[in-house]
Amino acid sequence: MENSKMSGKQSILFANPPYIIAGSSVAGKKEGEGPLGKHFDEIQEDPMFGGKTWEEAESRMMRRAADLVIEHAGLKNTDIRYMVGGDLLGQLIATSFGIMELEIPLFGVYGACSTMGESIAVGSVLVDGGFSDKVMAITSSHFAGAEKQFRFPLAYGSQRPLATSWTVTGSGAVIIDKEDKRSEEQLQSEAPVCVKGVTIGRIVDYGIKDSMNMGACMAPSAYKTISANFNDLGVKPEYYDKIITGDLGYIGKDILIDLLKQDGFDITKNHMDCGIEMFDKETQDTHSGGSGCGCSAITLTGYVLPKLRRREWKRVLFVPTGALLSTVSFNEGNPVPGIAHAVVIEGL
Amino acid sequence: MENSKMSGKQSILFANPPYIIAGSSVAGKKEGEGPLGKHFDEIQEDPMFGGKTWEEAESRMMRRAADLVIEHAGLKNTDIRYMVGGDLLGQLIATSFGIMELEIPLFGVYGACSTMGESIAVGSVLVDGGFSDKVMAITSSHFAGAEKQFRFPLAYGSQRPLATSWTVTGSGAVIIDKEDKRSEEQLQSEAPVCVKGVTIGRIVDYGIKDSMNMGACMAPSAYKTISANFNDLGVKPEYYDKIITGDLGYIGKDILIDLLKQDGFDITKNHMDCGIEMFDKETQDTHSGGSGCGCSAITLTGYVLPKLRRREWKRVLFVPTGALLSTVSFNEGNPVPGIAHAVVIEGL
Structure with a gap:
């Protein structure tokens, strides 16, 4: 097929690889104290992110990541044609309630913790295929919300086996576009x-x-x-x-x-x-x-x-x-x- | 943009509209007794679909819809490059456990009851963009699983206000492809x-x-x-x-x-x-x-x-x-x- 971008059994190679023109990262306090802490755009000391429930906290964190990535790209929310995103909570409520006020048409996706890969994949397909200009790919997780969703309320103080991992409180977003419009000078240095x-x-x-x-x-x-x-x-x-x-x-x-x-x-x-x-x-x-x-x-x-x-x-x-x-x-x-x-x- | 398929603020018009080459429908007993009953491919009398839990029932129903649509298209599961699907249950477990044995790369999506629209949209984007040949779009819901997920266990016998709707037990799937390879004769009659x-x-x-x-x-x-x-x-x-x-x-x-x-x-x-x-x-x-x-x-x-x-x-x-x-x-x-x-x- 002439314009096929199919590669092997399950891969795609883009004809005109879309650019990631901006990224954002919002993290919780513990993540901020870790080895990568200094690299994040924002670290929020309040685990509730100013909200009243763990779910609202995650929604607010995701909204902050969305606002930041739009700002980093020098855009407005109305410049983003589609958003591709999801989270770990049942029925994706962190995403729904987090980003709905942005009024961007949404492809809701679920791939558990693989969601950022799926979001970027769908976003890149939309851009490379000429179906969209700017697409935002976004996801989030919150330690306390995930414990409540999947395990036990934190107040139980359950012990954790050594094989367990610690759900990261963080939200990351990127904007994918068909070109990177920064100046020659900027593109030289970055x-x-x-x-x-x-x-x-x-x-x-x-x-x-x-x-x-x-x-x-x-x-x-x-x-x-x-x-x-x-x-x-x-x-x-x-x-x-x-x-x-x-x-x-x-x-x-x-x-x-x-x-x-x-x-x-x-x-x-x-x-x-x-x-x-x-x-x-x-x-x-x-x-x-x-x-x-x-x-x-x-x-x-x-x-x-x-x-x-x-x-x-x-x-x-x-x-x-x-x-x-x-x-x-x-x-x-x-x-x-x-x-x-x-x-x-x-x-x- | 030369090859843009963007239409207005949030629509896509495909350059080479992908074909829906096959569809399948599996329904529960009550749906089979309704006005559309005679149109469904299969009606299952057993609400458990041979499974042990409501969730397993839904997974089995979805698997049946997937198998049927592959059969209707005259294909094998290995002919399907990607699958796009989701359901109403938390973390999409009806889909995950229903279709995993088919071993088809999966885009998990969630749009609540809009999922079939989103699945077909993503599937069509993949095909029209040259990223895939055959894609399956699929979704399901099950009355008892949905009541358990969103409301009350059936055994409570809760009364339902007149504004409520009744979750359909059913799974539908389509296969989307860049061409419809049926014979001229077939395409004349259908x-x-x-x-x-x-x-x-x-x-x-x-x-x-x-x-x-x-x-x-x-x-x-x-x-x-x-x-x-x-x-x-x-x-x-x-x-x-x-x-x-x-x-x-x-x-x-x-x-x-x-x-x-x-x-x-x-x-x-x-x-x-x-x-x-x-x-x-x-x-x-x-x-x-x-x-x-x-x-x-x-x-x-x-x-x-x-x-x-x-x-x-x-x-x-x-x-x-x-x-x-x-x-x-x-x-x-x-x-x-x-x-x-x-x-x-x-x-x-």
Whole structure:
């Protein structure tokens, strides 16, 4: 097919790779105290973000990330044609109530903690296909809201097994456009960054039922998506300066590396996991690392995109991973399958 | 922009309108006894669909719709490049557990009961943009699962106010492709049907807090999306043989018609609501009509697409509507905003 952008079995290579013209990152206090803290646009000391409920807190945080990314791009909300976004809460209420006043047509998406990958994929498809100019991709997670949604109320003071991760309080957004209109001078000092392609993941279920070990649940899906990306594009791990998973944590990272070795791929040298980077292992007591939609989103917008803009990295594979469960599916004895979407992001 | 398919503020007109090459509809017993019953591919007498929980029942129903649409198209699951789907349950578990064994890369979407519109929109964008050949768009809802998710366990025997609608037990799927490969003869007797364009909705909140009156909650979003469609495409209501909302029911229908009259649009002659068509008002005791993602999906695949294939209708505007709430947002005193996505479907 003449204008096909299909690559291999499940990847897309864009004909005119859309640009990420701006990013924003809003984080909670604990995330601000972590190793990446200094990279975030804003750190909010109040876990309620001025709201009255955990859900409202998350909505307010997401709204702040949306406002900031629009400001960073020098735009108004009416300049954004479509928004692609979602979150972890049932029926996406953090997103619905967070961004509705912006009045931007919305594609609501759900990929658990892989949502930022899916949002950027859909946004890039809309732009590269000529269906839209500026699209915002956004997601969020909030520690307290996620604990309430998936586990126990915080007030119970439940103990957490060592395999658990800590849901990141954070919201990240990017604006995707068909061109980067900054001045020549700006583009000299800061590289334009584009979305070269995406690999859409399948649901992968290895039968793991331990919802307190999300890393193990999600690692197989990261493995399948990364392996598919290498095969579809005909590249090796070294093609990327970094292969950045979302929130596998210490346990999931080891499993991923082992699984990829079965296919002959060694990513030990260039793998990075946002969940591992987010918190200090010794002092922050988050056990297996950070997790949540916001974990990969703010690491991307706060840390990874600036690295590409400064030309310290040339090309990364951003692979947020999601665990597909609800309290109902878990309580009914189902396993926790995973899904991972990969985005090839390149500095020019 | 040369290859732009952007139309007006929020619509897309496809350059090479993708074809809906097949559809499937699986319905529950009560839906089978309703006025549309004879049009559905399969009616399942067992509300559990052979499963052990309501959630498993819905997953099995969705899987059946997926298998059927693949069969109707004369394909195998490996022929489908991407799947776009979602449902009403928290964290989309009906979809995740229903379709995961098909191993098709998945875009998970959530638009409440507007999901079929969003799925078809994303699927058509993927095909028209050259990013994919065959895409499946799918959704489902199950009466008992939805009652458990959003209201009260059935065993409580709660009374239902007259404004409530009855969640349809049903799953519908379509396959979207860049061409319809049936023989000339077949295409003579059955019109090819394509997706000419879409209008992506904004979240609309009129402050209505009555979750037992979804029609009133969603009508404003249907109004905004339909009005945007008319304005973006520069057409009048008569452009469509039918303007088909998803599940406004009797109350929502009246509100929609009144609101559109404010903008000078009279759709009384060609409006149809899937929720109203689904059940017999006198004998089936569903109050305001049917609702749920499955309501519009199986009405589309069982009733609307065949009408277009038989050339009884030439062009319809399919507008599923969603109510954006969760039990948490409702219990915290939030209103119930709506969202509606419109799809222009045309027989050739």
